[in-house]
Amino acid sequence: MQNMSLCASPSTTTSHLTSLPSSLPSTSPLSLRFSFTFRENRTPVRSLKAPFSARPARVLVKAQATAPASSEAVKLTPVPSQMKAWVYGEYGGVDVLKLDSNVAVPDVKEDQVLVKVAAAALNPVDGKRRQGKFKATDSPLPTVPGYDVAGVVVKVGSEVKDFKVGDEVYGDLSEKALEGPKQFGSLAEYTAVEEKLLALKPKNLDFAQAAALPLAIETAHEGLERTAFSPGKSILVLNGSGGVGSLVIQLAKQVFGASRVAATSSTRNLDLLKSLGADLAIDYTKENFEDLSEKFDVVFDAIGQCDRAVKAVKEGGSVVALTGAVTPPGFRFVVTSNGAVLRKLNPYLESGKVKPIVDPKGPFPFDQLAEAFSYLETNRATGKVVIHPIP
């Protein structure tokens, strides 16, 4: 079969914005048309050969159940041998990122599919990895960064069973975030991914919305499972407005049956927390959550305050810490990518019960990756920093 790729046409890409916090309706009162100009103005790094085999008062959500994926027009083109990709050849700040137009399109292994990337999202791990914080267990340089991907399957490996050319998919393409993550990630025109790490994209979400989900929602889900969260339990989410926390609130309420959800953020994000399902929104600039008389069955620490988190948990409760030093009885885990989790959660996404939160400063076009990283690294992003469109 001839390899074909499906290219999203920027001129016809439509996204939907809904203002919060009054509610999270399933309709989209406002639509935005993107325009996109590609500017190749950065010095390419050495070419990669054949890869292995303080605002806003108003928060905008780009994740509405009625936004049809089919609004993104697609055009068939042959898969090229080379592609544009962001690459870094040394660890460092955002200035190590270079746009290279001559990176070899990855080959697919038997269990992999080749995805034409329509959208990607940044995670804090992308920045920390680029800074060299995980160099002991990282894949070799040079690196094409990016874990989260949404796009279209353009080629399948010989043992692939669940996907075919033309499927719209999403996922976190590195099974282990810190142990040998993929050298060729999602910040490229094409990326190769094991089928077990992918799921079909929820039909109601566009590519940018879908890309906002995988690593964050899998972390939220795995953390809740590891605490053995069950219906009727209460939870406190530290950093409820970030990529992971915004999904922990929703999953706890909509999927795991939490009886009560509390979450922390700064003043500007309190209404967002409530709109996501938090019963109690705590302004960390004004009060200390550990001083509350109320204690919780589970504390989900997505900011690195485990020493304080353990003071807010009930006797015998669980404290899960995503980052920073761990204080007993807190525990830490590193997310494992798993397409089955996305497949399990797809009905909640397609019904609009759980919604991706795309930071309103984005999506950032592909050529503005350095700006997107700089913004992520302010630690002020609301929900996810998304890169879209990708040429």
Ligand SMILES: NC(=O)c1ccc[n+]([C@@H]2O[C@H](COP(=O)([O-])OP(=O)(O)OC[C@H]3O[C@@H](n4cnc5c(N)ncnc54)[C@H](OP(=O)(O)O)[C@@H]3O)[C@@H](O)[C@H]2O)c1
């Ligand atoms: N172990 C794992 O497997 C795993 C997986 C995913 C993420 N992580 C880690 O978990 C952390 C969170 O990830 P993320 O993607 O959710 O981060 P993120 O989206 O970048 O977090 C940004 C948010 O942090 C909030 N924030 C900043 N200071 C805060 C404070 N003192 N208290 C409460 N909220 C605060 C900001 O809200 P305001 O503007 O309102 O302050 C902002 O909305 C990162 O360190 C990441 O590396 C670990």
